Amino acid sequence: MHEMEAFRKLQPERKQDADSSQEQIELNSSVEMRSPSPVCHIQPRKLRFASPPIDEEPQKRSSPIHTRSSAAAAVSPPYRKVRALRLFDTPATPKTILQKSRNHLSAAVAADVARKNQIEERPRSLPLHNRVKDNFQPQWNVNPFTPDSFLARNKKRCRTQFGRDNLSNRSLQIFLNSEEEKDDGEGDENVELVQAPKRLALQDTNISRYQKEFLEISLIGIGEFGLVYQCLNRLDGCVYAIKKSIKPVAGSFFEKRALNEVWAHAVLGKHDNVVRYYSAWAEDNHMLIQNEYCNGGSLQSLIQKRCLVESELKILLLHVAEGLRYIHSNDLVHMDLKSGNIFLTKMPSLHKSNTLTMAKEFYEDGMDGIYEELSNTECITTYKIGDLGHVTSVKEPHVEEGDCRYLPFEILQEDFSNLFKADIFSLGMTLFEAAGGGPLPKNGPEWQKLRNGEVPNLPTLSTEFNELIQLMTHPDPEKRPSSTSIFNHP
Numbered sequence: 001m002h003e004m005e006a007f008r009k010l011q012p013e014r015k016q017d018a019d020s021s022q023e024q025i026e027l028n029s030s031v032e033m034r035s036p037s038p039v040c041h042i043q044p045r046k047l048r049f050a051s052p053p054i055d056e057e058p059q060k061r062s063s064p065i066h067t068r069s070s071a072a073a074a075v076s077p078p079y080r081k082v083r084a085l086r087l088f089d090t091p092a093t094p095k096t097i098l099q100k101s102r103n104h105l106s107a108a109v110a111a112d113v114a115r116k117n118q119i120e121e122r123p124r125s126l127p128l129h130n131r132v133k134d135n136f137q138p139q140w141n142v143n144p145f146t147p148d149s150f151l152a153r154n155k156k157r158c159r160t161q162f163g164r165d166n167l168s169n170r171s172l173q174i175f176l177n178s179e180e181e182k183d184d185g186e187g188d189e190n191v192e193l194v195q196a197p198k199r200l201a202l203q204d205t206n207i208s209r210y211q212k213e214f215l216e217i218s219l220i221g222i223g224e225f226g227l228v229y230q231c232l233n234r235l236d237g238c239v240y241a242i243k244k245s246i247k248p249v250a251g252s253f254f255e256k257r258a259l260n261e262v263w264a265h266a267v268l269g270k271h272d273n274v275v276r277y278y279s280a281w282a283e284d285n286h287m288l289i290q291n292e293y294c295n296g297g298s299l300q301s302l303i304q305k306r307c308l309v310e311s312e313l314k315i316l317l318l319h320v321a322e323g324l325r326y327i328h329s330n331d332l333v334h335m336d337l338k339s340g341n342i343f344l345t346k347m348p349s350l351h352k353s354n355t356l357t358m359a360k361e362f363y364e365d366g367m368d369g370i371y372e373e374l375s376n377t378e379c380i381t382t383y384k385i386g387d388l389g390h391v392t393s394v395k396e397p398h399v400e401e402g403d404c405r406y407l408p409f410e411i412l413q414e415d416f417s418n419l420f421k422a423d424i425f426s427l428g429m430t431l432f433e434a435a436g437g438g439p440l441p442k443n444g445p446e447w448q449k450l451r452n453g454e455v456p457n458l459p460t461l462s463t464e465f466n467e468l469i470q471l472m473t474h475p476d477p478e479k480r481p482s483s484t485s486i487f488n489h490p
């Protein structure tokens, strides 16, 4: 019991220590750069495909990382930190990575180490992603978040329920073929199928695209992990948000985190309330992710200026719950939902009458009339969930704690039995903050109160909305509504 008490005190302090210095305060919250002017004058010109010098990003900041640890480590936060520190900032320590992340080693690295240590002459049956064959180099990643990947990792269920011949998906076929080969070759029945997929080492895939394909317009945000730039694609002429990892990630502990974000984006790219993904690549050992540019910035920057009124909160709730419903329907969870990770897109709402007026103005006054009309036009705001770096599967969760201001108590206790409801708690906290309940505490008695079911009523909100926020932040995850049932709430 004493141990539990001590643990409770320790949990919020894990980030509290971190927050004690100014530098760490920065690390826990994304910063949005309000660029002086996003307008850029671009001279149309013929594209030349010569390589410009690679942009050298200075390593501006370092950041702590909280990794999921074993149950044994659960009561020992300092141990978690030491573990993280060991891998932190050690891109050149493949041995440590080998020992700590054996399942995630690329086949090439494993082969190299095995040869050096002269462990064995005869190749033995290795899990698929670790399998070493002469001249074998891993050529692809298998995205662990796709439904096929879940199926493939459960060979028996896959074969009995679907039958081999009915498997239309090529990646699944490849996976099963390799599994069969392995079984036939070595007869090793104990090979565990629940494996991390083989991984393509990022440093082997470095390509130079950023300056060649994009024109950097401005820095629009700084997070714990990435710098986000507004960029124009030189070829298609559209504006994108490109997130570049602050540190070089290839070969480091952060490589998995960076890939995780890409894998999640690639699977969750088809919903209006989730930031759209276009492409990703490694350059100069940094990870770059090309995403949809959200022209309204983040919700965090909006609520730094003003609180949202209930009608706006309802739209926010509806959109984010829709996005969550989509993420949850893929058996995935976001795990870092917060105002800094919700982005706004604003589109002018052009009603028919507006269009007619504008056309008339155009003929009468030229373009000036249109601009005047546009400035008077109301904008439709769409809220989108972004920053998928913490996404994990509920079937095989690898939880990296997000921002402690928005996390429910059970996650800090490493109870991952109802991760969907952890996202609901974070959304409840975000609504509370957006309605004027912020800034949210990072620790201390106020932090505890918000997790003990003592979220105060906000006078600006209706009783129903206050009650909904209280339900979403209920200490018992079971009592919180699901993303689907939020729609049925009166």
Ligand SMILES: Nc1ncnc2c1ncn2[C@@H]1O[C@H](COP(=O)(O)OP(=O)(O)OP(=O)(O)O)[C@@H](O)[C@H]1O
Pocket: 027, 028, 029, 030, 031, 032, 033, 220, 221, 222, 223, 224, 225, 226, 227, 228, 241, 243, 275, 291, 292, 293, 294, 295, 297, 298, 340, 341, 343, 386, 387, 389
């Ligand atoms: N698609 C986008 N459109 C517009 N602005 C964006 C976009 N993506 C990110 N930003 C801006 O950049 C900031 C940091 O982005 P993001 O949250 O993805 O980085 P991060 O390093 O993963 O952050 P965190 O500190 O939450 O881990 C955001 O808060 C936002 O202001």
Ligand SMILES: [Mg+2]
Pocket: 030, 223, 224, 340, 341, 387
């Ligand atoms: Mg973020």
